[in-house]
Amino acid sequence: GGEETANYEFPVMTKGGARVDVLLNATTRRDETNRVIGVVGIGQDITARINREQEYAKLIDSANAPIFGIDVNGNVNVWNQCAIRVTGFDAKDVMGKNLVRDFITADFKASVQEVFDKALGGEETANYEFPVMTKGGARVDVLLNATTRRDETNRVIGVVGIGQDITARINREQEYAKLIDSANAPIFGIDVNGNVNVWNQCAIRVTGFDSKDV
DSSP states (O other): OOOOEEEEEEEEEOTTSOEEEEEEEEEEEEOTTOOEEEEEEEEEEOHHHHHHHHHHHHHHHHOSSOEEEEETTSBEEEEOHHHHHHHOOOHHHHTTSBHHHHHBOGGGHHHHHHHHHHHHTTOOEEEEEEEEEOTTSOEEEEEEEEEEEEOTTSOEEEEEEEEEEOHHHHHHHHHHHHHHHHOSSOOEEEOTTSOEEEEOHHHHHHHOOOTTTO
């Protein structure tokens, strides 16, 4: 029919019974009168590449950190076992769905989308904190590293997010803050520049300065 096909992947069995993965470009073959007389297939052995991708997929799936991936449209295409354990969502619950729209809390949708947009533009983000809602409705705090995902031609094809569940750490910090604020002694804190960043209730009572004053 004259319709050519580029970059079609298919397996070929060797004489010895092994499988070889081939990337095919199928081109119409014509005679001198432009009549179609057949097809020429130009192939490329991509078995090694396929094996690397499968090994990569296994490493991601078994990693002891929640890892997810999205395509250029923001739809989930990677969701490993740890992500399943942390969120309660199975792969079939999330695959093909828009991660920001369907799984990020409303107050963080815009900022998480910005992180993904930057990664799709080649600008990666480290240690970004955001909450994810679990299947059971609980909130899980995640520390995210968003990495640009590229194909073998260096074209951006999505984002891989490697996360860390920091819910317990956040809870400890909040509990610590409550203990400081209610302590029966004036407690204050400063940052590296000497600016006040902690001022508890007893400090307010002793000095008369409210936290907004200092």
